[in-house]
Amino acid sequence: MTSTDLNPAVPVAAPAVGIRTFHPRRGRMSGRQTDALERLWPTYGIDIAALDGPVDPAAPFGRGAPVVLEIGSGMGDATAAMAAADPDRDYLAVEVHTPGIANLLDLVQRHGLRNVRVAQGDALDLVRAMPEGCLDAVHVFFPDPWPKSRHHKRRLIQPGHVALLRSRLTDGGTLHCATDWAEYAEAMRETLAADPELANAYDGYAPRPAHRPVTKFERRALTAGRPVFDLIHRRVAPAAAATARG
Incomplete structure (x- = not known):
C-alpha cells in the first residue's frame, strides 16, 4: 500500500463508476485536527483512489497480526477505543469524512496506538483489491440507512456487498x-441470513457486545428512543451455514 497527501480543504471525491453507498460531507476542522x-x-x-494493484491489508502494519476492517469509522472514537483494548489485532479504518479522519489520527497519536491505520475513500474499492480470506473481522457500525425506498440500492448491507465482504x-x-434504524436492521438480518457462507452467532439479534464502545452517535439515538440492533455472523462452510439457519 502507498499513501499520498490528503488535502483537508478538498472534499472527498466520488468514485468514478458505480453507485455510492456513502454521502461525502464537508466539515470544518479544529486546529488540532488540521495539525x-x-x-x-x-x-x-x-488514499484508496491512489492504490494500484492487489492490496495486502497487513502490509501497512509491518507485522502478521489479524486485521479488522472498520467501514465508516466516523470520528474514530470507537475505533481508537477498540484498538487500544485489542493490541494483538490491527485495525484498518475507512472513512470519507475528512474531519473524522483527522480526529482519528489525533487519537492515534494521543493514545500511542500502533495498530491503527486510516484509509480515505470507498471501502468497497479497497475490499475488492484484497485477497480472499485476509480479514479477521469486518465492522459496519451505523452505516447510512438510506431510508427512502428509491435509495435502498445505495445501502452497504445488500447481497452483493455482503458476499464480497464475507469472501x-x-x-x-x-x-x-450495528444500526439504530429498525427497518434497516430487519433488512440486514434477512440479507445476512441468506448468505450461503455466513452463520448467525446468535439466535437473531446479538446482545449488545461489550467490545463495541458507546459513541456519541449511539447515545443520541438512544436518547431519541431508537434502539440499537447488533448482528454478528461468522464465515463458515456452506453446509455449516445451512445447518445453522436450521
Missing part, C-alpha cells in the same frame, strides 16, 4: 453490523 492531518497522514494514511473473511471470521 494531526498534516503531520500524521503520510505515516498512517492510505475476504478468514474461516470463522466475523461480520459485525
Whole structure:
C-alpha cells in the first residue's frame, strides 16, 4: 500500500463508476485536527483512489497480526477505543469524512496506538483489491440507512456487498453490523441470513457486545428512543451455514 497527501480543504471525491453507498460531507476542522492531518497522514494514511494493484491489508502494519476492517469509522472514537483494548489485532479504518479522519489520527497519536491505520475513500474499492480470506473481522457500525425506498440500492448491507465482504473473511471470521434504524436492521438480518457462507452467532439479534464502545452517535439515538440492533455472523462452510439457519 502507498499513501499520498490528503488535502483537508478538498472534499472527498466520488468514485468514478458505480453507485455510492456513502454521502461525502464537508466539515470544518479544529486546529488540532488540521495539525494531526498534516503531520500524521503520510505515516498512517492510505488514499484508496491512489492504490494500484492487489492490496495486502497487513502490509501497512509491518507485522502478521489479524486485521479488522472498520467501514465508516466516523470520528474514530470507537475505533481508537477498540484498538487500544485489542493490541494483538490491527485495525484498518475507512472513512470519507475528512474531519473524522483527522480526529482519528489525533487519537492515534494521543493514545500511542500502533495498530491503527486510516484509509480515505470507498471501502468497497479497497475490499475488492484484497485477497480472499485476509480479514479477521469486518465492522459496519451505523452505516447510512438510506431510508427512502428509491435509495435502498445505495445501502452497504445488500447481497452483493455482503458476499464480497464475507469472501475476504478468514474461516470463522466475523461480520459485525450495528444500526439504530429498525427497518434497516430487519433488512440486514434477512440479507445476512441468506448468505450461503455466513452463520448467525446468535439466535437473531446479538446482545449488545461489550467490545463495541458507546459513541456519541449511539447515545443520541438512544436518547431519541431508537434502539440499537447488533448482528454478528461468522464465515463458515456452506453446509455449516445451512445447518445453522436450521
